[in-house]
Amino acid sequence: MTQTPELELTIGPPAHGGHCVARHEGRVIFVRHALPGEVVKVRLTEYDDDARFWRADATDILRPSGDRVNHPWPLADAVLAGTRGTRPVGGAEFGHMDLAVQRRVKADIFEEQLARLSKVERSVSVEAVPDESPDGLGWRTRVGFAVDSSGHLAMHGHRSTELVPVADMPLAVPAINGLGLWNVDFTGVDAVEVAAGSGEGEPLVLLTVSGDTLSRTVRSLAEGIPGASVAAWNPESGSLQRLQGRTWVQEIVGENRFRVTGEGFWQIHRSAPQVLTDAVLDGLQPEPGQRVADLYAGAGLFTAALADRVGESGMVLSVEGSPAASKDARRNLHGRAHVDIVQGKVEKVLRERRPHLDAVVLDPPRAGTGREVVRAITGAGAKCVLYVSCDPASFARDVSYFADAGWSLDTLRVFDLYPHTHHMESVAVLRPHTAAPVGR
Known part of the structure; x- marks a missing residue:
């Protein structure tokens, strides 16, 4: 990773988008992976001289908040990523906060947005899902991955083209992690999406591909993914080709059953x-x-x-x-x-x-x-x-x-x-x- 400037900052209030606000010599800096009141060392990630504001990741916590906890996902931990000289993967930017603190911060952000953009003053509380796990993990039924140059699953850092190889996804439901996709060679595939339905049937692995025809390598991928349906999706043409099993997952809500095909939208928390x-x-x-x-x-x-x-x-x-x-x-x-x-x-x-x-x-x-x-x-x-x-x-x-x-x-x-x-x-x-x- 190219060496980038570092600063020592005192962190201000949270802001919508997963940041906190800090200032340096009159310039606003949006800092991820920090908490209000902390003194941190940050690595600037976007810092053009003519930009209205800069962006940064906290990489060393010099004076931590009492609300800070150990991040449950090492690859998404900005401090650990700083020691590796990489960026943290995106998608778990509040993991350094206790769950109750996360909800309090979200409530503050919602109240601020409502007051500023609609002139409505309203006290907000953020409700936990009744059956949420105590650690807040294992809830995602839909997960998307990039594929790196070696053909293995990876994820991007926030607003970054840098790819970080992954070997687990703690936010995902066990049915997704249990597929062991980290061990599959996805060479020839642009991206991989996985969906685990709540109804009957196995998870669906959706291979994003480009071009009019599938290579023999991509067609044979399904054989290396037991326990899953596999389909290939071309976003340019909109074509969806079944490689193994079916091209959809079943969802059950109350007495109603739903079929959700391919890349179709569905709420991601179980x-x-x-x-x-x-x-x-x-x-x-x-x-x-x-x-x-x-x-x-x-x-x-x-x-x-x-x-x-x-x-x-x-x-x-x-x-x-x-x-x-x-x-x-x-x-x-x-x-x-x-x-x-x-x-x-x-x-x-x-x-x-x-x-x-x-x-x-x-x-x-x-x-x-x-x-x-x-x-x-x-x-x-x-x-x-x-x-x-x-x-x-x-x-x-x-x-x-x-x-x-x-x-x-x-x-x-x-x-x-x-x-x-x-x-x-x-x-x-x-x-x-x-x-x-x-x-x-």
């Missing part, structure tokens, strides 16, 4: 689908006969639960932009005549169909939904929006758009569905100022 479904139904309180939309619906997780609640006398409009996810939703919800599954951009579907709705469930990607979608939702007659978000910044921005339309934030819950990372998931209810609670 308990998240049930936790979020319960929170959505509790917040929305859908009743028989109501007309509800599930926007950015994916494979139909919330659509199925909503369909069960509104019954055949009601209607659920399920909208998803991904053709593959929408195809899965059609399979998963086959036979439910009161569910209308539409593949397309949410704003376009709402603009063209102009549905009249009683309530809306909104679960957009990390970038949020934006002013155009908010305008379409608030014009559809709904008296309640249930907003599921994985990013406090985009959520707070969208709350401000709802406020411009005469809506306000009602209830808010935040869940720690990503232990040892800075990520969190929120479930919020928004209502027009004159609306009474739906179903109450």
Whole structure:
């Protein structure tokens, strides 16, 4: 690793994105792997002279916080990485904090984003998942890896092209670690994704490849991965080829079963689908006969639960932009005549169909939904929006758009569905100022 400048800094408050704020000679530096109040030595990772701010990793803790603990994953430990002269792998940037401290820091960050971007002052507490393991490990049911020049699995450092070979993934569920993929030669593969479903069947190993044809080497890889389905995916053409087993995993949530194909989206914490479904139904309180939309619906997780609640006398409009996810939703919800599954951009579907709705469930990607979608939702007659978000910044921005339309934030819950990372998931209810609670 090329020698980079080092500084000694006193660490300030946490900031959204997995950093804390520090200052050096008037310049803001976003520092990862530190805690407020600590004095640390950092290695600068981005430090152009004309940049508005710099970035750094803490590599030596000169005066530690009492909240600091030993990191559960050595490859993600910035201090150990500093002694190796490498960067820590990304994906566990809060591992140096006790789990209770992680949740307190996340709550502070959420409150700050909400106040700054939407002008809403709200006390936030971050809820642990009821069956979370005491060490916060073993929860990821989806994991992605790069492949290094030797053909072995690796991971990137944060905002880095540098690859660090990996031989375990402590955040992953045992079914993924048990495949022993670290011992497989993935030469000819660009990246590897692994998904372990909660239903019947083995994990799916998805090989990301480029080019129109698969090499003989890639085709033979499946033989070296017993106990897993294996498929090859070309993101440029969108083609998905079965090499062994099947190209999908099965998920079970309550009485509903879901098929999730290939690279299709699904909540990655093993308990998240049930936790979020319960929170959505509790917040929305859908009743028989109501007309509800599930926007950015994916494979139909919330659509199925909503369909069960509104019954055949009601209607659920399920909208998803991904053709593959929408195809899965059609399979998963086959036979439910009161569910209308539409593949397309949410704003376009709402603009063209102009549905009249009683309530809306909104679960957009990390970038949020934006002013155009908010305008379409608030014009559809709904008296309640249930907003599921994985990013406090985009959520707070969208709350401000709802406020411009005469809506306000009602209830808010935040869940720690990503232990040892800075990520969190929120479930919020928004209502027009004159609306009474739906179903109450």
